[in-house]
Amino acid sequence: MKIAVVGGGPAGLYLSILLKRQDPAHEISVYERNAAGSTYGWGVTYWAGLLDKLRAGDPESAAAVADASVTWTDGLAIVRDQRTVHRGDAGHGIGRRRMLGLLADRAAALGVELAYEHPVAGPDAPELAGADLVVAADGVHSALREAHADHHGASFAIGRNPYIWLGTTKVFDSFSFAFKETGHGWIWCYAYGFSGERSTCVVECAPGTWTGLGLDTMPEGDCLALLEKLFHDLLDGHELIGRDRGAEPARWLRFRTLTTRTWHHGRTVLLGDAAHTTHYSIGAGTTLALEDALALADALRGRRGDPAALDAALTAYGRRRRAELVPAQSAARLSAQWYENLPRYMDLPPEQMFALLGQRHSPLLPYVPPQLYYRVDRAAGRLEALRRLKRWLGPRVAKAVHRA
Numbered sequence: 093m094k095i096a097v098v099g100g101g102p103a104g105l106y107l108s109i110l111l112k113r114q115d116p117a118h119e120i121s122v123y124e125r126n127a128a129g130s131t132y133g134w135g136v137t138y139w140a141g142l143l144d145k146l147r148a149g150d151p152e153s154a155a156a157v158a159d160a161s162v163t164w165t166d167g168l169a170i171v172r173d174q175r176t177v178h179r180g181d182a183g184h185g186i187g188r189r190r191m192l193g194l195l196a197d198r199a200a201a202l203g204v205e206l207a208y209e210h211p212v213a214g215p216d217a218p219e220l221a222g223a224d225l226v227v228a229a230d231g232v233h234s235a236l237r238e239a240h241a242d243h244h245g246a247s248f249a250i251g252r253n254p255y256i257w258l259g260t261t262k263v264f265d266s267f268s269f270a271f272k273e274t275g276h277g278w279i280w281c282y283a284y285g286f287s288g289e290r291s292t293c294v295v296e297c298a299p300g301t302w303t304g305l306g307l308d309t310m311p312e313g314d315c316l317a318l319l320e321k322l323f324h325d326l327l328d329g330h331e332l333i334g335r336d337r338g339a340e341p342a343r344w345l346r347f348r349t350l351t352t353r354t355w356h357h358g359r360t361v362l363l364g365d366a367a368h369t370t371h372y373s374i375g376a377g378t379t380l381a382l383e384d385a386l387a388l389a390d391a392l393r394g395r396r397g398d399p400a401a402l403d404a405a406l407t408a409y410g411r412r413r414r415a416e417l418v419p420a421q422s423a424a425r426l427s428a429q430w431y432e433n434l435p436r437y438m439d440l441p442p443e444q445m446f447a448l449l450g451q452r453h454s455p456l457l458p459y460v461p462p463q464l465y466y467r468v469d470r471a472a473g474r475l476e477a478l479r480r481l482k483r484w485l486g487p488r489v490a491k492a493v494h495r496a
Contacts, residue, residue, distance in 0.1 A: 093118050093395075096223040098212045098236060100124030102136075103364035103381035104229030105195035109150050110389035112202040120204045123219055125211035125230075128196070132335070133188040134259040135286025137267075137375040140182055142382065149386050153198040160194060161186040162285045166266035169449065170326055171442035172273060178446055183267055183375075185286035191378075215239045215360060225392075225402065226360040232350055234366035244362070245353025251371065252432050254307075254344040255296040258316070262330035264291045269449070270326040271438065276304025278434050281323055282373070293332060294372060295319055296431060307344065315342040347371055347428065351421070355410030359402065362410075363388060368417060370424035373431060374453075380420060387413050423453040430457070437462050 095111060097104045100122050108120045138161075146154035162185050167178040200206055212219055214235050220226050228236035237244050264285040271280040279297035286292060302308055307315055316332045335343060350369045355362045364381030391409035395401050430437075430452035437445050444466045451457055457465055 093224040095120045095225045096220050097122040097227040097229055099229030102378055103385045105199050106382050107385035108199045108204045109153055112204055114393055123207045123210045123212050128208040131189050134292040135185045135187050136378040137185050138379045142379045156194045160190050164266050168266045168268040169446040170270040171445055174442045176442045176446045185284050187286045227363050228360055228366045229363040230366055232365045232369055236360055237362055237366050240357045243357050247351050249349040251347035251428055253296050253298055254302045254346055256342055256344045258293045259333035260291050260293045260330055262291055262327050270323050272322050277301035309341055311339045312342040356406040361406045370420055371428040373427040374424045376420055384413055427452050
């Protein structure tokens with residue numbers, strides 16, 4: 093097949109790798125509007141389960157991503173000035189630019205044509221003429237999706253809290269949170285390492301805090317200086333890095349959660365952020381986009397350019413991914429709402445507040461008094477631990493008695 097991939101992000105590049113490995117005869121071109129190596133975004137996070145899936149899809153690119161990643165197991169929270177540590181599952185971080193470079197190198201080595209600084213305006217662009225399959229991997233503002241907006245049924249929900257995506261020279265060895273109370277309300281950040289030199293730091297607050305502190309109009313340099321002061325104990329004197337906007341206000345955003353009803357139109361199929369987004373607080377955006385690529389490649393396995401067979405494959409892909417995304421979308425919605433209702437939890441002792449931070453995906457938590465929820469959850473945890481101990485001890489005690 094002749095395949096045109098519009099968008100050179102992780103999902104588009106990884107799909108081109110998978111399809112080229114399935115059938116080297118595929119003619120695959122990736123069109124990216126930005127220059128090679130040009131990306132905004134510091135690091136991305138993922139968990140071990142994704143690596144297992146990537147190894148199954150392409151062991152070589154999976155090994156390269158794993159080698160370039162950093163790993164953490166602990167979570168750290170600073171609430172006001174008190175530190176709390178939580179032991180958890182291993183997480184991984186990798187620089188977005190580094191990941192893109194590794195995937196691009198692998199795609200090129202397999203024979204994929206990569207065209208940078210090459211925007212594609214819409215479905216009638218000459219680059220797409222003659223393609224059997226067009227993959228819209230052109231992000232949340234996808235021009236290809238919007239050309240048939242009514243068909244795709246795209247819907248956006250705008251989050252309440254403003255946030256800003258920053259880098260820092262502090263290298264974190266744990267996934268870290270800091271919650272600071274100001275005269276205008278709470279402001280908090282999430283921070284994680286992605287290399288031996290840099291970390292990501294995402295700062296969020298309620299609208300009243302944002303305007304009360306003047307962050308809505310403050311030049312970027314002054315904004316970074318204020319945030320460095322607020323989070324001094326987390327940053328240990330290291331600087332925050334923005335977008336070098338000079339005297340312009342810093343670029344704060346409100347998250348846009350995208351869902352789409354139908355994932356393909358004719359020969360064009362949506363991938364990654366062109367089809368869906370999930371709130372950054374669950375750290376799953378890149379993972380879900382790569383899982384889209386795996387599912388689409390699986391649906392296309394053995395398919396040729398026959399329109400009926402292609403339509404069936406794309407329909408199956410969309411149906412599968414919409415169903416698989418439901419748990420993540422639910423978790424993301426509940427996570428965003430937890431932060432939007434942050435003051436509800438801030439009178440708890442820090443260790444309890446941190447425990448409920450880990451429970452923020454629970455659909456029950458918003459409806460149960462926080463301290464009661466914490467106590468019930470702890471009691472349930474102890475009971476489950478006792479059940480596991482009993483299951484472990486039972487055969488061993490019986491064996492010892494039998495020997496006696």
